[in-house]
Amino acid sequence: MSMKTMKQWAVRGFTLIEMLLVMTIISAFIYASIGYIQQRTLALKIDRTAAQMQQILNAGLAYYVSNQQWPANLAALQAGGYLPASLPNPWNASPGYTISSTSALLQVSLTLPSALVNQSVIGAVLAGKLPLASSGTVVIPPVCPPLPAPCPPPTSQTTVVASVNIPGQNLNNATAVNFTGIYHNGACVPAPKCPTLPNGTAMVPSISVAPASVSGMNDGSTDVYPISSFTAYATGPSNYNNGWGSGGPPACMSDASANTACYSTVAGGATLPTGTYWRVCLQVVTQKGVVQWQSGTGQYATVTVLTRCTIPTENAGSSMGVFQQ
DSSP: OOOHHHHHHHHHOOOHHHHHHHHHHHHHHHHHHHHHHHHHHHHHHHHHHHHHHHHHHHHHHHHHHHSSSOSHHHHHHTTSSSSSOOOOOOOSSSSSSEEEEOEEEEEEEEEOTTTTTTHHHHHHHHHHTTOOEEEEEEEOOOOOOOOSSSSOOEEEEEEEEEEESSTTTTOTTTTTEEEEEEEEEBEEEEEOOOOOOSOOOOEEEOOOOOOEOOOOOOOOSSSSSSSEEEEEEEEEEEOOOOOTTOOOOOTTBBBBBBOSSOOOOOOTSSOOOEEEEEEEEEEETTTEEEEEEEETGGGGEEEEEEEEEEEEOOOOOSSSSOOOO
């Protein structure tokens, strides 16, 4: 190649079409990157909002376990240490998160900014990430200025609401919710501390009992008498004053010793703490008659116990029965 040809190739450079093609490719990459970043940012905002609303619901459950009632507002959760003092939402929406409650539900809600694009779609996606949640959009008519000024278009507001139920039976450390256990005949069962409903009605402690294990009894000799029938019941509730033999629920009808003290259910013979208790009883009838439980014999018969808080108007008793010959 001659020196002249090399100089012509060196000064030729890029044509305008080549430069435009390169700029178009670069612009396409930039546009795609911006769209991905915007979508990713939106997804992160939705996920963070769902996590914060779930955190508020969890804090409300913890508050109920400790106080036997729902929190009155978000400030009550923050003052009690269940939530951080500052909880800004990712959308900078005002007034932010709010909570409300019914007798059975705690609800947390957030109204998205009216200027947010596709807020109804965002609300539906957010509701799909939360328990017992829904979203709704309300169209707000504009305030039109005097003619001939044009009237602005209407705006819309989307609100997302998520709910949670009263803590269930798996939370046995909650004094206001269900508790279940197995007790021996004559044992004392603590009554739960019940909350007051938002309408001012006080819930009352209730107990349900059912025979768990029953065996035939003998008369101290080799004679064993088959069981004809059996039933479980509870006496009380009554106060117990933290002392062996210092009172308690009425004795079982088949308790020969007629001892009204709460039988110790704590290893080592420790007494029960002061409080309100029921006594659970098991009456067993054999061919010889009603079994009179003597000292130490009640340990061979057990009763299933369920305690919970009920409304005062709930019907008592049940239609469950035991078939007998």
